[in-house]
Amino acid sequence: MSNSFLIILGIIIPLFAALFSYVCRYNNNLRDSFGIIGGLITFVISLKIFHGIQNNEVYQITFFTLFDGVDFAFKVSALGSIFSLVASSLWILASIYTIGYMRGAGEKNQTRFVIFYSIAIHAALAIAWSGNLLVLFIFYEILTFSTFPLVGHKQNAESQSAGRLYLSILVGTSLIFFLPAIFWIWLKTGTLDFQDGGILMNKFPAEYLSFLIAMLVFGIGKAAIMPIHRWLPAAMVAPTPVSALLHAVAVVKAGVFSFLVVVVYIVGPDFLLQTKSSDWLVWLACFTIMASSIIAITKDDLKARLAYSTISQLSYIILGAALASSLALKGASFHIITHALGKITLFFCAGAIYVTAHIKKVSDLKGMGYKLPLIFFAYTLGALSIIGVPPFIGSWSKFYLIMGSIEREFIIVAIILGISSLLNIYYLLQPVVIGFTQNSKKEIKLIKAPLTVWPPLITGLGCFVFFFYANYFLNNISGVIVN
């Protein structure tokens, strides 16, 4: 198979999965199986591309020219190969989980759900492999629009207003800040292609660079930096598979991935380091990390707590990009993988607890640890990884981020990262502690939903196992940073 064909195949398979799901909408089992099959195929393709990138192969395809200097083209970058690997591999597990969850919770409109789920993955993969900023923008918007039906899935007043908030913030910021920023870059450089080392050096006035960075970071609302974070907690009204795969992996990671790509391949880390135009963003990211951790502590709803934890973790990646040193960028890129693996585990568990015991609140978890040992075990693994305890994969990215901030002589940032870990311990492990220490007098009827238990166990164990294979990913990431 030729390289360009692989890209087309990888991008189009989720669409076919959506199409087949629609065609087989009257046969539930067949309909839901296409997510798994599609996930397997795209995973194999992503893996092949991932290895190809390691061997310096070039994956690109150009379809047509949109306007001067901008083609509708895909080209896999090292960063993109990582993101696509994460999204496609987790799609398999999420598809399995979706079956268990949606049937266990008795959700309506499952066909529509499955279809838009697949379309969202399609958009995420296309973002990962996009060849220039405009193509990235196109699929960024498609991702927003395709997840809207998932957020508003329940079609009640609450989910409707959440859907509106979701859409207006994400589309609004992208149209007001992101698109004009793209135009600006195009007008200055005449191109939008991703190139190693960036395209802005010597072409963009350095004194306006901080302004451009601001337009980008606020325009890419999916990165959920404060004050553009409100959509993420609101989106938690969606069924948990959405929160798990999309609002812990695909959507939010598409956001931080877009920003990383802009920093690495458009602005160029060297240019940023020279002008120090992103130093202000370091502090905003630190503020977001601390503020959202503190909010997370106050949240009793497990999913809301995880959402604020996500906001805080996303800012780690923004922080790494803003520091722009090679170690920080390494940590930020790696954090895409580690956080995805950890956070999807936690969301899977939250959903599993909801399906089996109908519990949403942390304070109601009393004694549940003994009743749902496997789920709590998986949860603990995921939480430890996110906190950054060795030997879990999350410790690597945190390590690199701290090293990166010391490299840039931002000692306070390193301290803040440490404090944030402490806060993580508190609010992520509190459910476990409550689950195992306090006893509940209430009798709770448990519903069996085994399909919701195995996926988090797999990802949780993955957090542990991949700690020892971190170099496997880091090889690709090292290719990203050309300092």
Place this chain on the structure above:
Amino acid sequence: MFDIFLDDAPALVVVLPLLISAIIAFMPSKIWPWIISIITLLLHLFLSLHLLKEISVSGLIIYEFGNWEPPWGISFKIDGVNIGLQLLFSIFVLVSTFYSRKIFLNEIDYRDSGKAYSLWLLAVGSLNGIILTNDIFNLFVFLEISALASISLIALGAGQNRKALLAAFNYLIIGAIGATFYVIGVGFAYAMTGTLNMNDLVIQLAQYSDGQLAIFAGMSFMLIGLMVKAAIFPVHIWLPPAYSYAPSAVSTLLAALATKTILYFFVRLLYEVFIIYPSYLSLFLDFVLYPLSLLAIFIGTVIAIYQDDIKKLLAFSSIAQIGYITLAFSLKDHSGVASGFVHIFNHALIKGGLFMAVGYFAILYKDRVTLNSLKGFGYKYPITSFALLICGLSLIGLPLTNGFISKLYLFQALYTNQMYLSIALVAVSSALAVVYFWKIVEQMWFSEIKFKSEKEDAYIYLPIWIVTISIIVFGIYSTPIIEFSNLSADYLISGYQN
């Protein structure tokens, strides 16, 4: 044999629809007026293509009526500025006429069919006259014919809703005021120069190079009159009721083409004639047109958000979109004028498509289309709804649609003129467009009510989809629109720089 006719093609594109209009006026048949109109408009398209061929060879055609040489006789002028518009006009009129049949059958008494198509062709011929004429008084004549034809067409909506009469009357009065302003201006110009021909006017005005109060007064009268006719904020008030109470087919024609042709003449007058008073021109552009455009963009969008009636919503969005066009025209350079023309083309397609889809919904729903009445339409009528979705996304200006191309060139023009504040405003307003458009989408697909899909009429959704596909095609392959617009701007701006 055809050659004899082809020599007169510039006149025929206007005269043919007017002639046929008289013939079919009292035809009692249900279908023949439509068939004859279609044949007429096919011929019209053929003639327009012939004009395109001629222009690509010679670059300029001056057609003298009755062989009276200008400046004494009336003349039509076809050059790079209007040939693109002429082509768009021809094609879109054909498509919307094709669309109009089933709509008219539902919305007006079938015995009125002959009258309706007679008025329809009258509007088509006179609007086409506005595109081609090279004579400022002749323009007034066409303005009046088109206004009377459109007013009568709007009044045909009275069978559905009596408010159509009020809307038509409003349009009549305000339109007449606008036309009066214009003709007073023409009077001033004629008194001072003794000519009505635009080319001659430029030569004659040159003798008053230091400027004369009477001339400035005349110019101001003409511009204000045209602004009323083109529905430029704040003299736009006739437009929303007129568009929303007219029969659906009529709103499609008017929204897509009526204001566009007048805007075209407006910019032609500015950059071809009034250009000899640069200080007056820049005064008007910088302190009148530019701020009014910004206001139109902002206020039109905000009012659209609060509309419940979908046709009204689209009409207010038109006000904002006309604001985009005039904003581009107020920039006084090549990129600005070109991007204005780009948006004239693109917006004609977008708004045409939207009004077509909503018009069809009005017939299906058998009442005025409000937000509430659209509940579940996405499932009930998927083919039309999907077309509406694409047109709407293009209105917002998302990539891969032609609306994006418009926005791209508008941003570029604003950027080269260093109007950063306007860029911000345009960006915000396009984000606000999401709000009003998404209200529609939400009702159509995400409301509680569920329907089984129903059969849709291919005679209606085919034209809608032709427009929709052209929206996508011109979003991906924008070269034709860009080239026509650049051509227009080349012709107009070359005058400016001399």
